[in-house]
Amino acid sequence: MKTARWIVRLLLLAAALFFAIGGPLPVWMGRTVPALSPLTLVAESIAQRSWYAGLFWAVPPLSVLALAVWKGRFFCQWLCPLGTLYALPQKISLKKKILPVRLNALIFWIVISASALGLPALLFLDPLSTFSRIGAWSAWIPGLLVPLFLLLSFFQPQVWCTHLCPLGYCFDLANVKNTKRVFNRDRRQFIAGLGIGIPAALLLPKIFKGKVKPSILPPGATKAFADTCTRCYACVSACPAKIIRVKAGGGLTELFMPELSFNKGVCDEFCVRCTEVCPTGAIRKLTEKTKRQIKIGTARVEKGKCLAWADNEYCMVCDEFCPYQAFETRMNGDIACPIVIPEKCRGCGGCENNCPAVRNGKAIFVHPVNPQQIIEEE
Numbered sequence: 556m557k558t559a560r561w562i563v564r565l566l567l568l569a570a571a572l573f574f575a576i577g578g579p580l581p582v583w584m585g586r587t588v589p590a591l592s593p594l595t596l597v598a599e600s601i602a603q604r605s606w607y608a609g610l611f612w613a614v615p616p617l618s619v620l621a622l623a624v625w626k627g628r629f630f631c632q633w634l635c636p637l638g639t640l641y642a643l644p645q646k647i648s649l650k651k652k653i654l655p656v657r658l659n660a661l662i663f664w665i666v667i668s669a670s671a672l673g674l675p676a677l678l679f680l681d682p683l684s685t686f687s688r689i690g691a692w693s694a695w696i697p698g699l700l701v702p703l704f705l706l707l708s709f710f711q712p713q714v715w716c717t718h719l720c721p722l723g724y725c726f727d728l729a730n731v732k733n734t735k736r737v738f739n740r741d742r743r744q745f746i747a748g749l750g751i752g753i754p755a756a757l758l759l760p761k762i763f764k765g766k767v768k769p770s771i772l773p774p775g776a777t778k779a780f781a782d783t784c785t786r787c788y789a790c791v792s793a794c795p796a797k798i799i800r801v802k803a804g805g806g807l808t809e810l811f812m813p814e815l816s817f818n819k820g821v822c823d824e825f826c827v828r829c830t831e832v833c834p835t836g837a838i839r840k841l842t843e844k845t846k847r848q849i850k851i852g853t854a855r856v857e858k859g860k861c862l863a864w865a866d867n868e869y870c871m872v873c874d875e876f877c878p879y880q881a882f883e884t885r886m887n888g889d890i891a892c893p894i895v896i897p898e899k900c901r902g903c904g905g906c907e908n909n910c911p912a913v914r915n916g917k918a919i920f921v922h923p924v925n926p927q928q929i930i931e932e933e
Contacts (some may be wrong), residue, residue: 560632564639571636571686588636589684589787590746590834593620593729594663594722598670598678599835620729627730631716631723638716638734641704645712653711659724660741664748665755666721672756674782679811682715682722684787709818717859770802770814771902771923774822774849775830775838778926781809785838788813790829796820798904799829815851817904817921822851824878824903847879852902852921854881854895863892864910873906873919882906893919901930 571588589595596616619630629640666677679685685700704715716723738745772780773790790813791799797837798820799813815822830841841849854873858864863871864887873893874882881899884891902921912918 559752561737563633565643567634568636568639572689581836589681589687589785589789591615591619592681592683592722593617593623593783594666594681594725595678595684595835596620597677597725598666599783601667601670602673602675602779604665620725623726623729626730627724627733628726630726631720637686637701638713638720640686640701641677641708641713645707646707648712649710650712651710653707654714654718657718658744659718659727660718660737660744661748661751663721663724663728664745665752668749668752669756672753673779674756674760675785677704677721677890679722679786680719681785681787682720684785687787687789687792700853718830734848757840768842769920769923769925770809770812771852772837772925773799773813773815773829774846774851774927775833775841776851776925776927777837777839780837781812783835784812785835786813787834789832789834790838794834795826795828796823798822815904817907819908821876821904821908822902824901845929847901848929848931850901850924850930852904852923853900854892854902854906854919854921856895856919858892858918860915861888861892862911863887864917864918867915870911872909876905876909878903878905895919898930 570575593616596613622629662677662680666675666680669675670678680700689701704719708713711718724737724741728734730737732771777783786801788801791801796819798815798817800816802809802812802814824847825843827841827843827846830838830846833840856864856873860867862871866888867888870892871882871884871891871893874884877900879899879901881896881901883894883896885894904921906919907917907921910917910919
């Protein structure tokens with residue numbers, strides 16, 4: 556049985572690594588891996604006050620949770636790719652107790668209690684969301700969690716799985732054979748989790764608001780995007796234009812969340828890949844038709860940098876690359892100069908990405924519209 560279990564674990568780990576590192580995740584893979592987590596299901600359902608990501612996508616995590624009712628940590632011991640990765644060094648581990656206290660319950664109850672107030676704090680620690688970040692190379696800061704705990708496993712075997720993983724504790728709690736014993740053992744951590752999670756959800760977002768400019772969010776982002784995004788970065792990996800990056804600054808709720816940058820590409824008017832892979836409903840699914848109607852931002856021309864306005868040179872590149880006919884011209888002497896029509900602009904970044912002005916930097920930038928709007932096409 557032990558040999559069979561390791562064969563299954565290694566095969567699943569190899570498959571998961573292949574999909575995560577070998578290229579953009581297939582739609583089903585990018586969404587399904589983090590969506591298997593019952594912890595994400597519970598926390599996001601509480602935070603959003605609605606049924607998580609639709610009934611269909613609730614079935615996989617509910618199935619995993621149902622399995623835990625009878626088999627406890629079966630998922631951890633057979634299926635979890637991150638658990639398998641952390642288990643690999645156990646044969647050569649030094650077996651030191653660098654973390655003697657189990658904090659699984661504390662982290663779990665912080666997540667649940669904070670989610671009740673709309674802030675699923677620490678949900679980025681969910682192991683399936685953590686694993687999916689391996690394929691998002693721009694997520695190197697939060698992605699350091701994987702090599703960090705892999706290194707610690709050489710000192711204390713599977714320290715993450717046994718002492719910190721909130722999903723593992725969720726399985727312990729669901730197991731009908733151990734629920735009472737587990738809860739009695741961890742009552743103090745339950746109380747501490749409520750005592751930390753509730754004040755954190757109330758106070759920290761107000762204290763750490765951040766003073767950086769607002770982010771341009773992926774199309775379909777909900778009003779509660781910053782709070783309900785688990786930082787799994789399935790959208791980052793799925794984006795064919797590679798314009799979704801990881802935000803390095805901002806307030807507490809915005810830290811490390813996905814945002815759009817048009818330095819290397821544009822948000823194609825018919826591309827809906829990021830909307831198809833989000834496992835939590837932080838980005839709602841869009842059809843190609845609806846995608847064309849979503850306004851994620853508005854372009855603004857900085858006349859002091861524009862070749863036409865400032866240098867009296869003919870340049871209407873922004874108009875040429877706009878798929879929404881969101882520009883009109885205004886004569887500045889003999890030169891036609893660009894003017895943005897805000898009602899038509901969707902914020903796709905075609906103008907910003909292709910602007911040829913370089914002397915003082917680009918002359919046109921997209922500014923975010925949050926919450927995003929639906930613009931009916933004429």
